[in-house]
Amino acid sequence: MPALTPDIAFEQAANAAAAAWAARPAYVTYVTHTHIEVQSARQSLNVDRLVAVRSADDVAILKDLPNGGQSMAPAFPISPTFDALAYFRLNTNANWHKQIFASITGPNGTGPIVPITFKDPKPSDNEVVVTSLRFYYPKFASDSSDAPDGHMHLTMTALPTLTNGNGSDFYINDVVIDNATMLPLSVTYIGKDDRKFQIDYGFVGKTWIVKHAFFEQTRYAVLKVGRVHYTADATFEDYQFSDTSPDPRIPPLATPAPTASPSA
Numbered sequence: 001m002p003a004l005t006p007d008i009a010f011e012q013a014a015n016a017a018a019a020a021w022a023a024r025p026a027y028v029t030y031v032t033h034t035h036i037e038v039q040s041a042r043q044s045l046n047v048d049r050l051v052a053v054r055s056a057d058d059v060a061i062l063k064d065l066p067n068g069g070q071s072m073a074p075a076f077p078i079s080p081t082f083d084a085l086a087y088f089r090l091n092t093n094a095n096w097h098k099q100i101f102a103s104i105t106g107p108n109g110t111g112p113i114v115p116i117t118f119k120d121p122k123p124s125d126n127e128v129v130v131t132s133l134r135f136y137y138p139k140f141a142s143d144s145s146d147a148p149d150g151h152m153h154l155t156m157t158a159l160p161t162l163t164n165g166n167g168s169d170f171y172i173n174d175v176v177i178d179n180a181t182m183l184p185l186s187v188t189y190i191g192k193d194d195r196k197f198q199i200d201y202g203f204v205g206k207t208w209i210v211k212h213a214f215f216e217q218t219r220y221a222v223l224k225v226g227r228v229h230y231t232a233d234a235t236f237e238d239y240q241f242s243d244t245s246p247d248p249r250i251p252p253l254a255t256p257a258p259t260a261s262p263s264a
Contacts, residue, residue: 006138009152009177011118014085016182018115020208021083024055025241026252028080028209031065034234041228047076054250055081057112058104061247072249074103077234080210084187084199088113090170092215092232135162136172151185152177170195183208194218194229204239211236 004012029052037044053060053075060075087107106112141153158171170191178185189197200212216231245251 004146004152006140006154007133009140009182010133010136010138010154010156010175012120012182013175013177013184014116015118015120017083017085017184017208018117020183021081021086021113021115024081025207025243026055027242027245027250028053028055029238029240029242029246030080030236031238032076032234032236034077034232036230036232038228038230049076051076052246052250053079053081054245054253055079056253059250061249077215077232078104078199078210078213080236080239082199082210083113083115084189085172085175085184086113086115090197090215092217133159135159138175141174146179148179150179152179170197181208193220204241207239207241209236209239 029050032047032049032051034047034049035044036047048065050063050065051060058075058079060073060079061070062073062076063070082104089105089107089109091103091105104113106114135158137157137159138154139157141155144153145151154175154177156172156175162171163169168191170189172187173190174186174188175184176186177183184201186198186200188199189195195217196215198212198214199210201208202211203209213234213236214231216229218227218229220227240246
């Protein structure tokens, strides 16, 4: 069997994630527990919610637990079918009156995310294929394993082809891959202002799903006179999948959302 380079490992993981995202359940109901903390202000907040989300556009019904109100909003804090190996825009906002907002859109601020995909290399059994990513330089971490039941661990460095002239500074930093399925188990992004976004995955049956998400950032006042560092740590549980809507307020869309398309 051909040996995997870090580049090909990343490409195969991206393709596997894109395929899983395209085959995601139409509706997911789940419970999320989110802990928000601002250490400098010595304040913290726990938000427990029951969420029913329409996967095609991440529109959801949110219910604060145990006996809170309901609202219609983007899936909270993110959709459990989110593919982190994609082009997307993350928008977050939080205050101390349980007015907590998070949304993920396409890279231009509207529409769905765009999963990263690659053309599969077709080596012969006797070849070692060497490829090169246009935008990242991946390396195997010291704890990476190629055992069939192990995990590959990639560290990612954004290249100037991606960072030069880019209005964003939020890039993939770390990827852990399940060798048996080639699906990501963990994806981490980092950026300026201490920004970090980590998504951890698992399986419910054969469904690849978000199990945990973590976000942190430092926000600065004018001229950076003051700063506030906050974190949001969310776990997901009690998933239910269905092809039909669990709530009449989120009926099926009239037309299907776009699916992933290959990129060079």
